[in-house]
Amino acid sequence: MAPRPNLSDIARALGVSSATVSNALSGKGRVSAQLSRQIAEKAKELGYVPSLAGRALSTGRSHVLGLVLADIGHPLFPQFAQAIEQAATRAGYGVLIGDSRGDVKTQTAAIDQLIERGADGIILVPRHGTRIAEINSPVAVIDTPSTPGNTVSADHWQGGRLIGAHLRDLGHTRLAIIGLHQDSNVQADRIGGIRTGFGPEGSVRTLWIDALEAAAGPGCELGLAELVRHGYTAFAAVSDIHALRAVSELQRSGLSVPAHVTVTGFDDLHWARSISPALTTVRMDMERIARLAVADLLLQIEPDRIAPPVDEAARPQAVPMELIVRSSSASPHGNLFPSQDNNNTDPDTLPSREGTNNA
Amino acid sequence: MAPRPNLSDIARALGVSSATVSNALSGKGRVSAQLSRQIAEKAKELGYVPSLAGRALSTGRSHVLGLVLADIGHPLFPQFAQAIEQAATRAGYGVLIGDSRGDVKTQTAAIDQLIERGADGIILVPRHGTRIAEINSPVAVIDTPSTPGNTVSADHWQGGRLIGAHLRDLGHTRLAIIGLHQDSNVQADRIGGIRTGFGPEGSVRTLWIDALEAAAGPGCELGLAELVRHGYTAFAAVSDIHALRAVSELQRSGLSVPAHVTVTGFDDLHWARSISPALTTVRMDMERIARLAVADLLLQIEPDRIAPPVDEAARPQAVPMELIVRSSSASPHGNLFPSQDNNNTDPDTLPSREGTNNA
DNA sequence: CAAATCTGATTAAGCGCTTAATCAGACTAT
């Protein structure tokens, strides 16, 4: 296979200098319109493809962005990656991935690695506890507005408000929020938002899966049916995953969603629309977040770039989330357990623990 | 911030030539042990990091692999990405991602892009219909053994056999397989495997979600309860996603999994263990597949590399899948509808269509 | 002891591109 043509091949074929070819192709120096056209033609004819390595060496810019995620295993990662890849490609950048395998130390290592590989900047979706300041390179952080150093992210709090208000508007008064663990800014924001949106009248409590599992083992029952008996008509999970688990558990308890109980999620994961009942949830505008993050990075990398389109100019830190009402939420009518503390339910309707999962 | 030191900085500091430094650091030329040590020390002291761009330009190898997926949005992508990233990192390579957004044309474009970016090779998880031959670069294809040109992949057929045999062993005799669409090699293999594993005695039929949705709209009911009435006791989905949907629909119909019906999935997605009932499924050995794919690629890129570890030497095309039995599968005892064609069920136990999803 | 060999280092060229500096010629302006 023939080695790929380079600048001088074109130059030689046209009897000009390679600098002229470079100028013509990049539109930088002074080249007559006609020569410029000829060069462009010849380049296409020869199938010229600029060597990024050569360019990188010469300019000091690789046109590659590093994407580091706290945990590649996170179900939201695909959406992130896709959106970032798209935004980067549009800006003429490639995306190099790094994985921190959930570990903060590995994360730093991953970032260093990407920088060594020549990444011009890093997009970081951090694990809680990262010291962003230590990074010696342009960085855009996607976390949550309340985190210091956050560059751009979904407005998790506002998303929570959307959910809270939705539930209140449906007429729910007792709400249980399902969270994973306490030390996550994102979750804290979401929960804060839910509480705010739900309003001060209703009564709200929060369940921490972490704590429950620490006691009863991973995958254990969350005891939601019990809460329903105590008058809780709505469960707002801090992630679709937990919502799914909740729906699942409730249905196994003989409760129907949303006829008996309402369940909502967060993030609109891939399958949220295809389970039944389809999940009411809240979605981030990944596209927008990705575009903003990349735009911010480019601004750091090449400050004198062509001004970004107006719509980006605003560059809000917090991108609004969107409520997606599907069929897992409804008014709390026809509740199976209208009176509180009704413990004498038909055991057939509320089978206890049958089929708990222990692989 | 001080510009990063380069080879000649080290050379100057030690009063030697930069070639010597290069040789010492790469262990290639002839350098005395002592000088070599000094150089290594000085390098560390100055915080020297080799410029990949320089090296790439000089050697023609970027030490970057391109990862192209049919659809980054696919829920399995994280696992892929993570495994590949790991395998690549171990071999000293970075991973550049490309997304074909499900489109074959975009896919070709994505590959070209990565090559232009200097990727030394491509790992491709293709969309059905890709012309692999057209790729002008080392490629490793991860698809399914029955696809010509496949480099390495999970043994989907064998995985299917695992599922089929598991269901037969449990005592099921009527099985419905749930697939998405017909023109997928992977699905075809999985289904073929399931049928084979289930054996010729049982009766098996296949449901295509695609077809059903074309008729009744996306997210529609699959009519599984109806099948249960006709004596089907097991549903083997070709993906955890569809299994989830099946479980969900069955539970809403008042059927208990696995007490009444068995459901199995495929792929062991992230949440498969945390729904209830936890999903019986089959998992690919991503780690292994990724290692083999990367190893194969490296063999094409640098044929005279150090021989790979023995365990890789075998380099099977098809990596066995592993059956993961959880709680969604059980013997078909206590079926709610033991007799076939029992249509007179309590409507309360089988609510029809309430809460179908239309956002 | 001269010739051959080895060792440990240096020189120099080149990878493909960018870009500042330069230059020749043509065109204004005085």
Place this chain on the structure above:
DNA sequence: ATAGTCTGATTAAGCGCTTAATCAGATTTG
């Protein structure tokens, strides 16, 4: 007519690294 401007191109250096070729000196060899 002569100095000053513009235009359209060229020259040349350099980005950081690798590597073949070279070389000086020390060590072996017949």
